[in-house]
Amino acid sequence: MEEAGKKSLFWRFASGEPLWMSSKKRSYREEYLELPIGERVWHWMAHHKIALAALALVLAATISIAAAPDDAEALPILIPVIGIGAAIVGGISALDFAIDGVVSWIPDMIRGFCNATFGLAETMLNSCIDSNMLGNEFRYMFGINNGGSTIYDWLHRIQEQFIIPVAMLMLVIFFTIGLAKILGDAGKGDTGIDTWQLIITFLAFAGTSVVIENSWTIMAWCYNLAAGVISAIGNDIEAVASLQTVPDSVENAGVLLSLALASIIVVILAFFVMLITQASIIVRGFQLYIYTALAPIPLATLTSESGRAMGTGFLKRWLATIIAGLVMILLLGCFSQIIHGMGSMAIPPMDDSVTAEGAINWTANLLGCFPLYIALAFCMLQSGSWARELVGV
Template structure:
C-alpha cells in the first residue's frame, strides 16, 4: 500500500466496498438455516410451531365463514360435489398450515437454484475487486503539499460516499434475510386463510409476496454481476489532466455506478413486483 494519505484513504474505502460486495456473494448463496450459525433459524422454527396453534384455530374460523358465505342453506352443503369441494379446500389449508415451512423451504431451494444458474452462466464465482489505477496512484504521489490540499477534499467526499454506499448495500441484503424470517415465522396465519373462499386472497398475496422476497436475491446477484464486469474494466484515466481533475472524474464516475448498483438493489422488490404483475 502507498504511503500517501490520499491514496490510502481511497484504497481503504474501496477495500470496505470490496469486502461488503464479497460478503453479499456469500450471503446470497446461504440458506436461512445456516445464516449466522443457525441460531436465528432455531428461534424462528419455535415461533412457527407456536403460531401453528393459532393457525389451526383461524383455519376453522375461516372455513366456517367461507361455508356460510358461499352456501345459501344447509341443504346445499349436503350436496356431494359441494361437500367434496369444501373438504378438499379444508384439507389443502390444513396441509399448508402443518407443512407450510417445508413448502417455503422448497421454494427457497428453487430460487437458490436460479441464483446458482445465473452465477454459473455468468462464469463468476466471486466479484472482481475495484482498485485504483496505477496511473492515478503515481499522479497523486507526485503532487506537492499545496497541490494535495484539493485532493484531500475530493478524497474525503469520495471515500465517505463509497463507505456509506457499501453499508447501505449490505444492509439491504441483510434486510432480505429478516423478511424471509418474518414470513416463515408467521406463515401459519396467512396459510389458514385458504380454508375460506372469501379469505383466500390473503393467502395468495402472502405467497406472491414471499416469492417476491426470494426473487430479490436474483435481482441483487444480477446487479452485482453487472457491477463486477464494470469493475474489471474501470473508467479510463486521463493522464494528461491535473491530479485533482483525474481523481474527481474517476471517483465521480465510480460513485455514480455504485449509486446505480445500490439503487437497483434497493428497488429489487419493486422490480420483482412489476415482473410478477403484483
C-alpha cells in the same frame, strides 16, 4: 548518493544532515548545497512556490479581516484559526529553508494516507458485490453456523408453538363456515347436498392443514432452490473496484493534498454505497424469515372465499421477496460488467511536469464513476418494488 544512503544515522545526525529523506529529496539537497549562497534563495523559492502561495493566501486573509473587523462576524473564531495556520505554514517553510529536506516525511505521510484511504474505499466497494448472503441456505441466511440457537431456530419455535395453533383454529372456523354454507344451500333446493362440493371442501381442509403444519419446510425448500440459482450467478461476478496507489514519484505537496481531499470524498461515498447495498440485502433476509414464521395465518384464509385474497396476496409478496434476491444478484452482475468495461479507476502516470494535470484528470475520472455506484445503491433499494411489480402485487 549510494554512499550517502549507507552512512550511519549517527554520522548524519552529527553532520546536521536530515535523517529521513527520499532519494529524490537527498539529490535535491546536494544540488541545493552546491549552489552559491546568493542563488539558494531563488532556487528554494522556485522549488517551494506552492508552500509560499499558501502562506501568502493565509497572510492576505488575515490582513483583510484585520483591516475590516466590522465586516467579519466570525472574527473571534477566524483570527486564531488563521493565525495557527499561518504559524504552521510559516514554521514548516522556515524549517525547510534552514535545513532543506527535514520535512520530507510530510509528502510520504500524505501519500500513505491517500493509499490507505483508497484501499479502504476499494474494500468497501468490492464488499457491495459480495453475494454470499443472497446465496446462503435458508437456515444460515445470515452466515450464523455456530451450533447454538439462531434466529432461524427462535422463529421456527415461535411458529410451531404459537402461530400454527392459531392458524389451525382459523382453518377449523373457516371449514365449519364452509360446511354450514353447503348444508344451508342444500336445504334451499330439492337436489340435496352437492357431493362434489362437499368433497372439495374436505380436500381443501386436509390439504391446507398439511401446508400449514409444514409451511416452514416447504418455504425453506423453495428459498433454497432460488438461492442455488443466485449462487450459480454470483460465482461469475468479479470485484468491481480497482483503485491503484499513488506513485512515489508524486511529491508535490499541493497535488498530494488535493488527492487526500479526493480520497476522503471517495471513502465517504463508498461507505454510504456499501451501507445501502448491504442494508437492502439484510432487510430482505429478515423479511423472508418473518414472512415464513407468520405464513400459517394467511395460508389458513385460502379455504375461505371472503378471506382468500389475503392468502393469495401473501403468497405473491413472499414470492416477490424471493425474486428480489434474483433481481439483486442480476443488478450486481450488470454493474460489475459495466465497471469492467469502463476500466479500473487508476491514477495515470505522473511525473514532475504533469503532476497537477494528472491529479486533476484522475480526480475527475474517479468522481465520475460514482454516479454508477449511487445508481447501484438506488436500484438495490428498488429491487423489492421491481419484484412486486413482476408478480403483480
